[in-house]
Amino acid sequence: MAIAKHRPSRIVINETAIYQNIVNEKARLTDGTDLFMVVKANAYGHGLIQVAAIAVRAGATGFCVAVLDEALALREAGFTQPILVLGITESQNAALLAINHISATVCSLAWLKNASLFLDAAHVKLPLAVHLGLDTGMGRIGFQTPTKLSLALAYLKTTKQFKFEGIFTHFSKADSTETGYFEKQLKRWCAFMTVVTNRPKYVHVSNTATSLWHDTCNGNLIRFGVGGYGLNPSGVDLEAPFVLQPAMRLESRTVFVKLLKAGQSVSYGATYTAQEDEWVATVPIGYADGYRRQLQGFHVLVDGHFCEIIGRICMDQLMIRLPRQYSVGTLVTLVGKDHGQSISLQAIADYCGTIHYEIACGFTDRLPRVYQN
Numbered sequence: 001m002a003i004a005k006h007r008p009s010r011i012v013i014n015e016t017a018i019y020q021n022i023v024n025e026k027a028r029l030t031d032g033t034d035l036f037m038v039v040k041a042n043a044y045g046h047g048l049i050q051v052a053a054i055a056v057r058a059g060a061t062g063f064c065v066a067v068l069d070e071a072l073a074l075r076e077a078g079f080t081q082p083i084l085v086l087g088i089t090e091s092q093n094a095a096l097l098a099i100n101h102i103s104a105t106v107c108s109l110a111w112l113k114n115a116s117l118f119l120d121a122a123h124v125k126l127p128l129a130v131h132l133g134l135d136t137g138m139g140r141i142g143f144q145t146p147t148k149l150s151l152a153l154a155y156l157k158t159t160k161q162f163k164f165e166g167i168f169t170h171f172s173k174a175d176s177t178e179t180g181y182f183e184k185q186l187k188r189w190c191a192f193m194t195v196v197t198n199r200p201k202y203v204h205v206s207n208t209a210t211s212l213w214h215d216t217c218n219g220n221l222i223r224f225g226v227g228g229y230g231l232n233p234s235g236v237d238l239e240a241p242f243v244l245q246p247a248m249r250l251e252s253r254t255v256f257v258k259l260l261k262a263g264q265s266v267s268y269g270a271t272y273t274a275q276e277d278e279w280v281a282t283v284p285i286g287y288a289d290g291y292r293r294q295l296q297g298f299h300v301l302v303d304g305h306f307c308e309i310i311g312r313i314c315m316d317q318l319m320i321r322l323p324r325q326y327s328v329g330t331l332v333t334l335v336g337k338d339h340g341q342s343i344s345l346q347a348i349a350d351y352c353g354t355i356h357y358e359i360a361c362g363f364t365d366r367l368p369r370v371y372q373n
């Protein structure tokens with residue numbers, strides 16, 4: 001997708017916020033605990049390579065990504081830290097993983113055996129580092145029983161093709177005030193761990209929510225994602241032990257301003273009709289940028305005033321009602337602060353009936369990312 005550099009809409013990333021969130025999280029960890037920054041999905045929309053660099057400066061010692069290509073992009077950019085692919089990589093890519101020193105999530109013995117054939121075929125001498133994923137109740141990926149896990153562990157002992165580097169699980173309700181399900185998963189985790197006799201280098205159970213609100217179960221690695229971007233994983237249910245500083249700002253400028261006469265309508269479907277004469281500005285951003293169409297009726301900030309988004313949001317443009325006439329080129333804040341007022345990703349997510357994760361990573365590549373500190 002072409003990046004729209006010649007248009008005033010852009011995402012501004014506050015590097016200091018990301019840096020500080022990581023430093024604050026690291027300060028809470030016991031000695032010997034590593035923090036891997038989760039930079040999947042273009043670092044939750046914040047920019048993969050830039051965020052990775054900030055994370056290293058702040059003390060992250062590795063990365064988690066969702067797919068192999070994100071890991072390869074980090075290697076291409078020169079990052080030498082450990083990288084774990086959290087999703088399942090197809091076994092035919094085993095050689096590519098090993099050659100690039102990228103660790104794979106493994107959830108079955110069958111995967112190991114298949115990968116072994118592909119490593120042989122490619123004459124790869126390096127061991128492939130694996131983290132065994134355990135399904136303790138997330139129900140997504142992972143070994144489902146201690147018996148299946150022990151068969152894989154036994155297999156790993158018979159071969160030099162793999163390095164048993166890590167073991168982990170993922171909690172599905174660590175961000176909730178209701179802790180019963182978490183406790184259940186924790187019990188299953190402990191049952192799994194009884195069959196692990198040789199503890200690997202990394203044992204990890206914590207995403208952001210788990211690390212903020214739960215015991216990390218003797219783990220020694222945090223998979224720090226959303227908190228690094230300054231977003232509270234629970235939404236507003238639980239308070240974080242330190243102030244999370246949101247890093248993402250979304251701004252634009254008015255490109256057209258007009259007086260809409262009473263009775264005149266705006267945008268597709270003519271769903272909005274002016275009741276009286278009013279000033280209306282057009283802002284060059286739309287749902288093709290990831291600014292969701294459901295946000296009709298929501299607001300942006302102009303000069304410290306909340307201005308309603310009127311009429312349907314188009315693919316590339318939207319209209320807002322101004323409190324008075326403003327000139328073309330006036331700053332419009334869609335996410336972030338303006339004159340003491342602010343609009344959070346959380347507020348946008350609430351309006352859309354979703355979570356801020358989805359809004360943040362939904363902003364498309366057409367929006368330039370600009371970095372400030």
Ligand SMILES: *Cc1c(COP(=O)(O)O)cnc(C)c1O
Pocket residue numbers: 038040086170206207208209223224225226227233
């Ligand atoms: C995405 C992901 C994380 C990071 O979660 P946050 O809530 O953003 O901290 C950690 N672990 C796994 C397995 C994930 O898929």
